[in-house]
Amino acid sequence: AQSVTQPDIHITVSEGASLELRCNYSYGATPYLFWYVQSPGQGLQLLLKYFSGDTLVQGIKGFEAEFKRSQSSFNLRKPSVHWSDAAEYFCAVAPRSGNTPLVFGKGTRLSVIA
Amino acid sequence: GAGVSQSPSNKVTEKGKDVELRCDPISGHTALYWYRQSLGQGLEFLIYFQGNSAPDKSGLPSDRFSAERTGGSVSTLTIQRTQQEDSAVYLCASSWTSGSGTDTQYFGPGTRLTVL
Numbered sequence: 001a002q003s004v005t006q007p008d009i010h011i012t013v014s015e016g017a018s019l020e021l022r023c024n025y026s027y028g029a030t031p032y033l034f035w036y037v038q039s040p041g042q043g044l045q046l047l048l049k050y051f052s053g054d055t056l057v058q059g060i061k062g063f064e065a066e067f068k069r070s071q072s073s074f075n076l077r078k079p080s081v082h083w084s085d086a087a088e089y090f091c092a093v094a095p096r097s098g099n100t101p102l103v104f105g106k107g108t109r110l111s112v113i114a
Numbered sequence: 115g116a117g118v119s120q121s122p123s124n125k126v127t128e129k130g131k132d133v134e135l136r137c138d139p140i141s142g143h144t145a146l147y148w149y150r151q152s153l154g155q156g157l158e159f160l161i162y163f164q165g166n167s168a169p170d171k172s173g174l175p176s177d178r179f180s181a182e183r184t185g186g187s188v189s190t191l192t193i194q195r196t197q198q199e200d201s202a203v204y205l206c207a208s209s210w211t212s213g214s215g216t217d218t219q220y221f222g223p224g225t226r227l228t229v230l
Contacts, residue, residue: 017219036221043118043205090157101147101173102219106156 002027004091006105013081014113021076021108023091025089031093033074034102039087047089051057061085086112115162116140118222120206127196135225137193139208146189147209147219148181152202160204163189196229203227 005024013019025031036044048059051096055067065076075092088109092102119138127133139146148160163183169207171193174180178196193200203224209217 034218041223043223046209046218046220049218092157101149101159101162101170102157103159104149104157 002019002031002093002095002103004093004103004105004110006089007093008083008104008108010109010111010114012111015088016085018044019076019078019081019085019110021089021110023074023076023105025072025074025091025093027072027093027095030067030069031095033065033067034092034094035059035063035074035076036092036104037061037087038090038107042091044090047076081112082113083112086110115168118206118220120204120210120222120225122225123126123223124226124228126230128230129198130195132155132192133196133227134215135193135204135227137189137206137208137222139189140220141187143208143220144186145209145217145219146183146206147190147197148191149205149207150202151205151224155202157205160191160212168178193227201227201229 003026007022031069034049035047037043037047047063048055048057048065050067057065067074088107090107091105094102119208121136144165149159161181162170168205178194182189205224205227207218207219
């Protein structure tokens with residue numbers, strides 16, 4: 001069965017430091033890949049998505065993610081974190097065939113300290 | 115334009131009562147999803163509507179859960195005889211066309227359900 005793993009439940013970084021959030025997936029074929037962010041009390045907002053082509057994807061708020069087929073990974077990165085980036089981040093996948101909903105990882109909570 | 119809206123934003127109910135949660139998708143979106151977000155479980159798919167097709171109910175946890183979508187727009191998720199384990203945030207999402215992986219899902223702010 002398809003699954004998404006976000007190995008880090010909680011990460012704390014200093015403001016201005018770089019960030020990498022890990023995501024690994026298990027699928028029969030390369031799925032569509034997404035990163036969403038959820039700020040406290042808010043719904044999910046799409047940061048970026050990968051369908052095909054360039055494996056380095058640029059998103060909103062200065063985030064980027066890199067798809068690595070050999071590692072079944074889609075890690076999210078940001079070169080310099082801002083305090084407003086504190087939120088919960090979810091990696092999600094959807095198969096390339098058929099109409100099925102997203103399968104989400106359990107999320108990584110990001111805390112930002114001064 | 116307006117995003118996905120959900121009501122109520124918060125709902126507190128007593129065990130055994132029925133509740134109805136409402137979702138207004140983005141106008142023109144044909145696909146509508148319900149997810150549940152609970153502590154320790156992450157985001158779980160519940161049910162999916164695509165146009166006039168029969169809904170995909172494969173994620174509903176029990177027969178106490180049901181949903182309908184009237185006129186291809188507004189959807190209502192109903193939980194009968196609520197239990198404490200139903201306490202969670204219920205999220206609705208909608209997307210443009212077929213609901214395949216290419217169609218970005220836009221999420222509402224959710225309804226926080228607390229069952230006492």
